[in-house]
Amino acid sequence: MDITETPAQREVRERYTAWLDDFLPDDYLARYHEHRLDWAFRRAHQRDAFEAGWLVPQWEPGLGGQGLDHLETLTIRLESARRAAPKLPNIQGVGVVAPGLREHGTPEQIDRYLVPLLRGDEWWALGMSEPGAGSDFGSIRTRAVRHGDTWVVNGQKIWTTQADQSRYATLYCRTDPAAPKHRGITCFIADLTAPGVTIRRIRSSEDSLESFCEVFFDDVELRADAVLGAVDDGWNVAMSSLDHERDMIWIMNWVEIERGLAHVRSSMLEHRRDDLLVDLGRRLADAEAIRMTGYRAVTNELRGERSPEFLILKLFGSESLQQVWELAIQAAGPGAVTDPGLLLEDFDALAATLYGGTSEVQRNIIGERALGLPKG
Numbered sequence: 001m002d003i004t005e006t007p008a009q010r011e012v013r014e015r016y017t018a019w020l021d022d023f024l025p026d027d028y029l030a031r032y033h034e035h036r037l038d039w040a041f042r043r044a045h046q047r048d049a050f051e052a053g054w055l056v057p058q059w060e061p062g063l064g065g066q067g068l069d070h071l072e073t074l075t076i077r078l079e080s081a082r083r084a085a086p087k088l089p090n091i092q093g094v095g096v097v098a099p100g101l102r103e104h105g106t107p108e109q110i111d112r113y114l115v116p117l118l119r120g121d122e123w124w125a126l127g128m129s130e131p132g133a134g135s136d137f138g139s140i141r142t143r144a145v146r147h148g149d150t151w152v153v154n155g156q157k158i159w160t161t162q163a164d165q166s167r168y169a170t171l172y173c174r175t176d177p178a179a180p181k182h183r184g185i186t187c188f189i190a191d192l193t194a195p196g197v198t199i200r201r202i203r204s205s206e207d208s209l210e211s212f213c214e215v216f217f218d219d220v221e222l223r224a225d226a227v228l229g230a231v232d233d234g235w236n237v238a239m240s241s242l243d244h245e246r247d248m249i250w251i252m253n254w255v256e257i258e259r260g261l262a263h264v265r266s267s268m269l270e271h272r273r274d275d276l277l278v279d280l281g282r283r284l285a286d287a288e289a290i291r292m293t294g295y296r297a298v299t300n301e302l303r304g305e306r307s308p309e310f311l312i313l314k315l316f317g318s319e320s321l322q323q324v325w326e327l328a329i330q331a332a333g334p335g336a337v338t339d340p341g342l343l344l345e346d347f348d349a350l351a352a353t354l355y356g357g358t359s360e361v362q363r364n365i366i367g368e369r370a371l372g373l374p375k376g
Protein backbone atom coordinates (compact mmCIF):
# COMPACT_ATOMS: atom_id res chain seq x y z
CA MET A 1 0.00 0.00 0.00
CA ASP A 2 1.26 3.46 -0.88
CA ILE A 3 0.91 5.41 2.35
CA THR A 4 1.55 8.80 0.77
CA GLU A 5 -1.52 10.97 1.13
CA THR A 6 -3.49 11.45 -2.11
CA PRO A 7 -4.92 14.91 -2.99
CA ALA A 8 -8.41 13.56 -2.19
CA GLN A 9 -7.27 12.34 1.24
CA ARG A 10 -5.60 15.67 1.95
CA GLU A 11 -8.73 17.57 0.95
CA VAL A 12 -11.01 15.59 3.32
CA ARG A 13 -8.44 15.72 6.11
CA GLU A 14 -8.21 19.51 5.84
CA ARG A 15 -11.99 19.86 5.82
CA TYR A 16 -12.24 17.63 8.87
CA THR A 17 -9.46 19.44 10.73
CA ALA A 18 -11.13 22.80 10.05
CA TRP A 19 -14.41 21.42 11.46
CA LEU A 20 -12.65 20.01 14.52
CA ASP A 21 -10.76 23.27 15.12
CA ASP A 22 -14.09 25.03 15.07
CA PHE A 23 -15.69 22.61 17.50
CA LEU A 24 -12.92 22.12 20.06
CA PRO A 25 -12.10 24.80 22.65
CA ASP A 26 -8.56 26.25 22.42
CA ASP A 27 -7.49 24.61 25.67
CA TYR A 28 -8.89 21.19 24.70
CA LEU A 29 -5.68 19.19 24.92
CA ALA A 30 -4.39 21.02 27.98
CA ARG A 31 -7.66 20.13 29.80
CA TYR A 32 -8.25 16.77 28.10
CA HIS A 33 -9.09 14.94 31.33
CA GLU A 34 -11.84 17.41 32.30
CA HIS A 35 -13.34 17.29 28.82
CA ARG A 36 -13.24 13.52 28.92
CA LEU A 37 -15.53 13.57 31.96
CA ASP A 38 -17.82 16.21 30.47
CA TRP A 39 -20.74 14.20 29.08
CA ALA A 40 -22.58 17.25 27.71
CA PHE A 41 -19.49 18.17 25.72
CA ARG A 42 -19.11 14.63 24.37
CA ARG A 43 -22.81 14.49 23.47
CA ALA A 44 -22.53 17.81 21.63
CA HIS A 45 -19.51 16.48 19.73
CA GLN A 46 -21.44 13.38 18.58
CA ARG A 47 -24.49 15.42 17.52
CA ASP A 48 -22.41 17.97 15.60
CA ALA A 49 -20.26 15.23 14.00
CA PHE A 50 -23.50 13.52 12.90
CA GLU A 51 -24.87 16.74 11.36
CA ALA A 52 -21.57 17.55 9.63
CA GLY A 53 -21.11 14.04 8.21
CA TRP A 54 -17.99 13.13 10.23
CA LEU A 55 -19.58 10.55 12.55
CA VAL A 56 -19.61 7.61 10.12
CA PRO A 57 -17.84 9.26 7.16
CA GLN A 58 -18.34 6.29 4.82
CA TRP A 59 -22.13 6.37 5.18
CA GLU A 60 -24.36 8.67 3.19
CA PRO A 61 -25.48 12.19 4.15
CA GLY A 62 -28.43 11.95 6.54
CA LEU A 63 -26.81 8.97 8.28
CA GLY A 64 -23.87 10.82 9.76
CA GLY A 65 -21.59 10.48 6.75
CA GLN A 66 -20.65 11.89 3.38
CA GLY A 67 -20.04 8.78 1.30
CA LEU A 68 -16.24 8.75 1.71
CA ASP A 69 -14.29 5.78 0.36
CA HIS A 70 -12.29 3.38 2.49
CA LEU A 71 -8.99 5.29 2.42
CA GLU A 72 -10.59 8.67 3.00
CA THR A 73 -12.46 7.20 5.96
CA LEU A 74 -9.23 5.77 7.37
CA THR A 75 -7.63 9.21 6.98
CA ILE A 76 -10.43 10.77 9.05
CA ARG A 77 -10.24 8.05 11.73
CA LEU A 78 -6.47 8.47 12.08
CA GLU A 79 -6.72 12.25 12.12
CA SER A 80 -9.43 12.07 14.75
CA ALA A 81 -7.06 9.78 16.69
CA ARG A 82 -4.09 12.07 16.25
CA ARG A 83 -6.11 15.03 17.53
CA ALA A 84 -7.54 12.93 20.42
CA ALA A 85 -11.08 13.91 19.35
CA PRO A 86 -13.67 13.41 22.12
CA LYS A 87 -14.72 9.80 22.73
CA LEU A 88 -18.27 9.05 21.69
CA PRO A 89 -20.40 8.93 24.84
CA ASN A 90 -22.26 5.73 23.83
CA ILE A 91 -19.54 4.07 21.76
CA GLN A 92 -21.15 0.62 21.51
CA GLY A 93 -24.27 2.26 20.02
CA VAL A 94 -22.43 3.81 17.08
CA GLY A 95 -19.65 1.22 16.82
CA VAL A 96 -21.54 -2.05 17.17
CA VAL A 97 -25.34 -1.63 17.21
CA ALA A 98 -25.61 0.82 14.30
CA PRO A 99 -23.74 -1.32 11.71
CA GLY A 100 -25.64 -4.42 12.89
CA LEU A 101 -28.97 -2.59 12.64
CA ARG A 102 -28.13 -1.35 9.19
CA GLU A 103 -27.05 -4.77 7.96
CA HIS A 104 -29.79 -6.90 9.53
CA GLY A 105 -32.65 -4.49 10.32
CA THR A 106 -35.94 -4.29 8.42
CA PRO A 107 -36.60 -0.95 6.64
CA GLU A 108 -39.06 -0.11 9.47
CA GLN A 109 -36.46 -0.84 12.18
CA ILE A 110 -33.81 1.21 10.38
CA ASP A 111 -36.26 4.03 9.90
CA ARG A 112 -37.29 4.05 13.55
CA TYR A 113 -33.99 3.52 15.36
CA LEU A 114 -30.92 4.44 13.31
CA VAL A 115 -30.97 8.25 13.24
CA PRO A 116 -31.83 8.78 16.97
CA LEU A 117 -28.99 6.34 17.78
CA LEU A 118 -26.48 8.10 15.54
CA ARG A 119 -27.45 11.56 16.83
CA GLY A 120 -27.00 10.24 20.36
CA ASP A 121 -30.65 10.98 21.28
CA GLU A 122 -31.24 7.35 22.24
CA TRP A 123 -28.44 5.28 23.78
CA TRP A 124 -28.06 1.56 23.27
CA ALA A 125 -26.61 -1.26 25.34
CA LEU A 126 -25.26 -4.65 24.25
CA GLY A 127 -27.00 -7.54 25.98
CA MET A 128 -24.61 -10.38 25.27
CA SER A 129 -22.55 -11.48 28.31
CA GLU A 130 -24.16 -13.51 31.08
CA PRO A 131 -22.78 -15.01 34.27
CA GLY A 132 -21.06 -18.14 32.88
CA ALA A 133 -21.29 -16.97 29.28
CA GLY A 134 -18.77 -14.21 28.57
CA SER A 135 -16.03 -15.57 26.34
CA ASP A 136 -18.27 -18.51 25.57
CA PHE A 137 -21.15 -16.54 24.06
CA GLY A 138 -22.70 -19.75 22.68
CA SER A 139 -23.57 -20.77 26.26
CA ILE A 140 -26.11 -17.99 26.90
CA ARG A 141 -29.18 -19.14 28.79
CA THR A 142 -31.53 -16.16 28.69
CA ARG A 143 -34.63 -17.64 27.08
CA ALA A 144 -37.19 -16.16 24.71
CA VAL A 145 -40.30 -18.26 24.15
CA ARG A 146 -42.82 -17.48 21.46
CA HIS A 147 -46.54 -17.15 22.29
CA GLY A 148 -48.35 -16.14 19.11
CA ASP A 149 -47.19 -12.63 18.18
CA THR A 150 -45.23 -12.15 21.39
CA TRP A 151 -41.91 -13.40 22.75
CA VAL A 152 -41.55 -13.78 26.51
CA VAL A 153 -38.03 -13.30 27.88
CA ASN A 154 -36.54 -14.58 31.14
CA GLY A 155 -32.89 -14.43 32.19
CA GLN A 156 -29.98 -12.21 33.15
CA LYS A 157 -27.23 -10.23 31.44
CA ILE A 158 -24.07 -8.87 33.06
CA TRP A 159 -21.35 -6.29 32.31
CA THR A 160 -23.92 -4.43 30.24
CA THR A 161 -22.22 -1.09 29.69
CA GLN A 162 -24.52 1.94 30.19
CA ALA A 163 -27.72 -0.16 30.44
CA ASP A 164 -28.88 2.27 33.14
CA GLN A 165 -28.64 5.16 30.69
CA SER A 166 -29.79 3.37 27.56
CA ARG A 167 -33.26 3.26 26.08
CA TYR A 168 -32.71 0.07 24.07
CA ALA A 169 -30.46 -2.99 23.95
CA THR A 170 -29.66 -5.61 21.38
CA LEU A 171 -30.66 -8.58 23.48
CA TYR A 172 -29.39 -12.05 22.61
CA CYS A 173 -31.64 -14.91 23.76
CA ARG A 174 -31.78 -18.65 23.31
CA THR A 175 -34.84 -19.41 21.22
CA ASP A 176 -34.13 -23.04 20.29
CA PRO A 177 -32.59 -24.96 23.21
CA ALA A 178 -32.41 -28.16 21.14
CA ALA A 179 -30.16 -26.59 18.47
CA PRO A 180 -26.33 -26.79 18.65
CA LYS A 181 -24.75 -24.13 20.86
CA HIS A 182 -24.08 -21.55 18.14
CA ARG A 183 -27.49 -21.90 16.57
CA GLY A 184 -30.85 -21.27 18.15
CA ILE A 185 -29.87 -17.78 19.40
CA THR A 186 -31.99 -14.80 18.32
CA CYS A 187 -31.20 -11.09 18.59
CA PHE A 188 -34.02 -8.82 19.77
CA ILE A 189 -34.39 -5.08 20.06
CA ALA A 190 -35.39 -4.73 23.72
CA ASP A 191 -36.92 -1.62 25.25
CA LEU A 192 -35.12 -1.31 28.59
CA THR A 193 -38.02 0.64 30.08
CA ALA A 194 -40.46 -2.27 29.51
CA PRO A 195 -42.24 -3.93 32.47
CA GLY A 196 -40.19 -6.83 33.89
CA VAL A 197 -36.77 -5.27 33.16
CA THR A 198 -34.66 -4.56 36.27
CA ILE A 199 -31.33 -2.79 35.90
CA ARG A 200 -28.77 -2.78 38.70
CA ARG A 201 -25.60 -0.78 38.47
CA ILE A 202 -22.43 -2.66 39.41
CA ARG A 203 -20.28 -0.55 41.72
CA SER A 204 -16.82 0.13 40.35
CA SER A 205 -13.71 1.67 41.86
CA GLU A 206 -13.86 4.63 39.48
CA ASP A 207 -17.20 6.48 39.39
CA SER A 208 -16.42 8.52 36.32
CA LEU A 209 -16.01 5.60 33.93
CA GLU A 210 -18.88 4.28 31.80
CA SER A 211 -21.35 2.45 34.04
CA PHE A 212 -21.50 -1.35 34.23
CA CYS A 213 -24.84 -3.05 34.92
CA GLU A 214 -26.62 -6.31 35.52
CA VAL A 215 -29.95 -6.56 33.71
CA PHE A 216 -32.70 -8.97 34.77
CA PHE A 217 -35.60 -10.00 32.54
CA ASP A 218 -38.71 -11.41 34.21
CA ASP A 219 -41.49 -12.33 31.78
CA VAL A 220 -40.60 -9.38 29.56
CA GLU A 221 -42.84 -9.30 26.50
CA LEU A 222 -41.38 -8.40 23.12
CA ARG A 223 -43.39 -8.07 19.92
CA ALA A 224 -42.58 -10.24 16.90
CA ASP A 225 -41.23 -7.18 15.06
CA ALA A 226 -38.56 -6.78 17.76
CA VAL A 227 -36.50 -9.58 16.17
CA LEU A 228 -33.31 -8.21 14.54
CA GLY A 229 -32.24 -10.42 11.64
CA ALA A 230 -33.75 -13.88 11.32
CA VAL A 231 -35.08 -15.99 14.19
CA ASP A 232 -32.32 -18.38 15.39
CA ASP A 233 -29.66 -16.45 13.44
CA GLY A 234 -28.46 -14.25 16.34
CA TRP A 235 -24.95 -15.71 16.21
CA ASN A 236 -24.43 -14.17 12.76
CA VAL A 237 -25.94 -10.85 13.84
CA ALA A 238 -23.53 -10.77 16.79
CA MET A 239 -20.45 -11.75 14.79
CA SER A 240 -21.03 -9.29 11.96
CA SER A 241 -21.80 -6.47 14.46
CA LEU A 242 -18.63 -7.24 16.45
CA ASP A 243 -16.55 -7.40 13.28
CA HIS A 244 -17.16 -3.68 12.87
CA GLU A 245 -16.02 -3.12 16.45
CA ARG A 246 -12.85 -5.19 15.99
CA ASP A 247 -12.00 -3.28 12.80
CA MET A 248 -12.20 -0.02 14.75
CA ILE A 249 -10.57 -1.12 17.99
CA TRP A 250 -7.01 -1.01 16.64
CA ILE A 251 -7.37 2.64 15.69
CA MET A 252 -8.88 3.43 19.10
CA ASN A 253 -5.99 1.63 20.78
CA TRP A 254 -3.42 3.32 18.57
CA VAL A 255 -4.82 6.76 19.52
CA GLU A 256 -4.56 5.99 23.21
CA ILE A 257 -1.06 4.56 22.72
CA GLU A 258 0.06 7.75 20.96
CA ARG A 259 -1.43 9.88 23.75
CA GLY A 260 0.24 7.64 26.33
CA LEU A 261 3.60 7.97 24.58
CA ALA A 262 3.34 11.77 24.60
CA HIS A 263 2.68 11.55 28.33
CA VAL A 264 5.71 9.27 28.84
CA ARG A 265 8.00 11.61 26.89
CA SER A 266 7.03 14.72 28.83
CA SER A 267 7.28 12.93 32.20
CA MET A 268 10.69 11.50 31.30
CA LEU A 269 11.95 14.98 30.42
CA GLU A 270 10.47 16.50 33.56
CA HIS A 271 11.77 13.80 35.93
CA ARG A 272 15.02 13.09 34.02
CA ARG A 273 14.19 9.41 33.61
CA ASP A 274 16.84 8.45 31.02
CA ASP A 275 16.80 4.95 32.54
CA LEU A 276 13.44 4.39 30.77
CA LEU A 277 14.77 5.19 27.28
CA VAL A 278 14.98 1.54 26.21
CA ASP A 279 11.38 0.91 27.31
CA LEU A 280 10.25 4.02 25.50
CA GLY A 281 12.04 2.83 22.35
CA ARG A 282 10.25 -0.53 22.52
CA ARG A 283 6.85 1.07 22.95
CA LEU A 284 7.49 3.52 20.07
CA ALA A 285 8.42 0.58 17.85
CA ASP A 286 5.23 -1.24 18.90
CA ALA A 287 3.10 1.80 18.04
CA GLU A 288 4.66 2.01 14.58
CA ALA A 289 4.22 -1.74 14.08
CA ILE A 290 0.52 -1.39 14.94
CA ARG A 291 0.06 1.44 12.46
CA MET A 292 1.83 -0.46 9.67
CA THR A 293 -0.06 -3.68 10.40
CA GLY A 294 -3.27 -1.62 10.33
CA TYR A 295 -2.35 -0.31 6.87
CA ARG A 296 -1.62 -3.86 5.71
CA ALA A 297 -5.03 -4.98 6.96
CA VAL A 298 -6.74 -2.13 5.12
CA THR A 299 -4.80 -2.94 1.93
CA ASN A 300 -6.03 -6.54 2.08
CA GLU A 301 -9.56 -5.35 2.63
CA LEU A 302 -9.34 -3.04 -0.40
CA ARG A 303 -8.36 -6.11 -2.41
CA GLY A 304 -11.51 -7.81 -1.14
CA GLU A 305 -9.64 -10.18 1.18
CA ARG A 306 -10.60 -10.70 4.84
CA SER A 307 -7.38 -9.92 6.63
CA PRO A 308 -5.93 -12.03 9.48
CA GLU A 309 -4.09 -8.87 10.59
CA PHE A 310 -7.28 -7.62 12.26
CA LEU A 311 -7.07 -10.56 14.67
CA ILE A 312 -3.47 -9.71 15.56
CA LEU A 313 -4.23 -5.99 15.88
CA LYS A 314 -6.80 -6.45 18.64
CA LEU A 315 -4.39 -8.54 20.72
CA PHE A 316 -1.22 -6.56 20.03
CA GLY A 317 -2.97 -3.16 20.28
CA SER A 318 -4.66 -3.83 23.62
CA GLU A 319 -1.54 -5.33 25.21
CA SER A 320 0.69 -2.48 23.96
CA LEU A 321 -1.83 0.01 25.29
CA GLN A 322 -1.48 -1.42 28.79
CA GLN A 323 2.30 -1.41 28.57
CA VAL A 324 2.40 2.23 27.46
CA TRP A 325 0.20 3.47 30.31
CA GLU A 326 2.17 1.36 32.79
CA LEU A 327 5.28 3.10 31.51
CA ALA A 328 3.53 6.47 31.89
CA ILE A 329 2.90 5.62 35.56
CA GLN A 330 6.55 4.60 36.01
CA ALA A 331 7.80 7.78 34.32
CA ALA A 332 5.57 9.98 36.49
CA GLY A 333 7.12 8.44 39.61
CA PRO A 334 5.43 8.77 43.02
CA GLY A 335 3.40 11.74 41.70
CA ALA A 336 1.32 9.28 39.66
CA VAL A 337 -0.86 8.43 42.65
CA THR A 338 -2.07 12.01 42.92
CA ASP A 339 -2.80 12.41 39.22
CA PRO A 340 -6.45 11.30 38.69
CA GLY A 341 -6.21 11.70 34.92
CA LEU A 342 -3.23 9.36 34.71
CA LEU A 343 -4.80 6.75 37.01
CA LEU A 344 -8.01 6.84 34.97
CA GLU A 345 -6.04 6.16 31.78
CA ASP A 346 -4.25 3.25 33.43
CA PHE A 347 -7.51 1.68 34.71
CA ASP A 348 -9.11 2.20 31.32
CA ALA A 349 -6.23 0.43 29.59
CA LEU A 350 -6.66 -2.58 31.89
CA ALA A 351 -10.11 -3.21 30.39
CA ALA A 352 -8.78 -3.27 26.82
CA THR A 353 -7.62 -6.91 27.04
CA LEU A 354 -11.11 -7.99 28.16
CA TYR A 355 -13.81 -6.23 26.13
CA GLY A 356 -14.38 -7.28 22.53
CA GLY A 357 -12.75 -10.66 23.39
CA THR A 358 -10.07 -11.38 26.02
CA SER A 359 -6.40 -11.79 25.04
CA GLU A 360 -6.50 -15.52 25.80
CA VAL A 361 -9.52 -16.05 23.60
CA GLN A 362 -7.96 -13.84 20.91
CA ARG A 363 -4.85 -16.08 20.96
CA ASN A 364 -7.09 -19.13 20.47
CA ILE A 365 -8.78 -17.43 17.50
CA ILE A 366 -5.41 -16.52 15.93
CA GLY A 367 -4.22 -20.09 16.44
CA GLU A 368 -7.30 -21.63 14.88
CA ARG A 369 -8.28 -19.15 12.16
CA ALA A 370 -5.00 -17.52 11.13
CA LEU A 371 -2.50 -20.33 11.77
CA GLY A 372 -4.80 -23.29 11.16
CA LEU A 373 -3.86 -25.02 14.44
CA PRO A 374 -6.20 -27.69 15.81
CA LYS A 375 -8.87 -26.59 18.31
CA GLY A 376 -7.63 -26.69 21.93
Ligand SMILES: Cc1cc2nc3c(=O)[nH]c(=O)nc-3n(C[C@H](O)[C@H](O)[C@H](O)COP(=O)(O)OP(=O)(O)OC[C@H]3O[C@@H](n4cnc5c(N)ncnc54)[C@H](O)[C@@H]3O)c2cc1C
Residues within 6 Å of the ligand: 092, 125, 126, 127, 128, 129, 130, 132, 133, 134, 135, 136, 158, 159, 160, 161, 351, 354, 355, 356, 357, 358, 359, 360, 361, 364
Ligand atom coordinates in the same frame (compact mmCIF):
# COMPACT_ATOMS: atom_id res chain seq x y z
C1 LIG B 1 -15.00 -2.42 29.78
C2 LIG B 1 -15.88 -3.59 29.45
C3 LIG B 1 -17.10 -3.37 28.86
C4 LIG B 1 -17.94 -4.46 28.58
N1 LIG B 1 -19.17 -4.18 28.03
C5 LIG B 1 -20.00 -5.20 27.74
C6 LIG B 1 -21.29 -4.93 27.19
O1 LIG B 1 -21.68 -3.78 26.98
N2 LIG B 1 -22.11 -5.97 26.94
C7 LIG B 1 -21.74 -7.27 27.16
O2 LIG B 1 -22.51 -8.15 26.86
N3 LIG B 1 -20.53 -7.55 27.71
C8 LIG B 1 -19.66 -6.56 28.01
N4 LIG B 1 -18.43 -6.82 28.57
C9 LIG B 1 -18.11 -8.19 28.94
C10 LIG B 1 -17.01 -8.81 28.11
O3 LIG B 1 -17.45 -9.11 26.83
C11 LIG B 1 -16.57 -10.06 28.88
O4 LIG B 1 -15.96 -9.61 30.07
C12 LIG B 1 -15.62 -10.90 28.11
O5 LIG B 1 -16.25 -11.47 27.01
C13 LIG B 1 -15.03 -12.00 29.01
O6 LIG B 1 -16.06 -12.74 29.62
P1 LIG B 1 -16.09 -12.99 31.20
O7 LIG B 1 -15.82 -11.70 31.90
O8 LIG B 1 -17.33 -13.73 31.51
O9 LIG B 1 -14.83 -13.93 31.48
P2 LIG B 1 -14.72 -15.48 31.23
O10 LIG B 1 -15.22 -15.82 29.87
O11 LIG B 1 -15.34 -16.19 32.39
O12 LIG B 1 -13.16 -15.69 31.26
C14 LIG B 1 -12.42 -15.71 32.48
C15 LIG B 1 -10.96 -15.91 32.13
O13 LIG B 1 -10.80 -17.17 31.45
C16 LIG B 1 -10.17 -16.98 30.18
N5 LIG B 1 -10.76 -17.91 29.21
C17 LIG B 1 -12.08 -18.09 28.96
N6 LIG B 1 -12.26 -18.99 27.97
C18 LIG B 1 -11.01 -19.38 27.59
C19 LIG B 1 -10.53 -20.29 26.60
N7 LIG B 1 -11.37 -20.98 25.81
N8 LIG B 1 -9.19 -20.44 26.48
C20 LIG B 1 -8.32 -19.74 27.27
N9 LIG B 1 -8.74 -18.87 28.22
C21 LIG B 1 -10.06 -18.69 28.38
C22 LIG B 1 -10.47 -15.55 29.81
O14 LIG B 1 -9.49 -15.03 28.92
C23 LIG B 1 -10.42 -14.84 31.17
O15 LIG B 1 -9.09 -14.54 31.52
C24 LIG B 1 -17.55 -5.78 28.88
C25 LIG B 1 -16.31 -6.00 29.48
C26 LIG B 1 -15.49 -4.93 29.80
C27 LIG B 1 -14.17 -5.19 30.45
